Amino acid sequence: MDLINYFGNILAMETEKNPIVCKGLIRLALRDIYPTPPQQLTFFHLKKIFEESLQKRLQKMHIDNANEISNFLVDELTKKQSILTLGFL
Numbered sequence: 001m002d003l004i005n006y007f008g009n010i011l012a013m014e015t016e017k018n019p020i021v022c023k024g025l026i027r028l029a030l031r032d033i034y035p036t037p038p039q040q041l042t043f044f045h046l047k048k049i050f051e052e053s054l055q056k057r058l059q060k061m062h063i064d065n066a067n068e069i070s071n072f073l074v075d076e077l078t079k080k081q082s083i084l085t086l087g088f089l
Contacts, residue, residue, distance in 0.1 A: 003038050003046065010076055014069045015058070025061075029053035043081050050074050 008023030015022065030038065032053040034045055041049075050073040058066035 003041065007046075007050075007073060007076070010073065011054075011069070014072060015063055025057055026054060029057055032057075043077065046077055047074055050077065 004023050004026055008026050009019050011017075011022035011026065012019040026049070027038075029049050030041070030053075033049055034041065036045075050070050054073070055066050055070040058069060063069065
């Protein structure tokens, strides 16, 4: 499973939105900051995407708890950091 699918599914559960929409939202947030493919992103790239670009996009969608969702994704990213480093996600 790749990063976009993994975090898109988590975002879908947190926002109660369609997983396809959430995966697209993450892709757009990624493009806001980095022009690189998802496979080349590091922990710090993803953290910045979740904290900045994705949070702004969630706020534009009028998601009330955008900050909490952003923090949850960063926490999940931190918990899975070693798996990400090995390339299992």
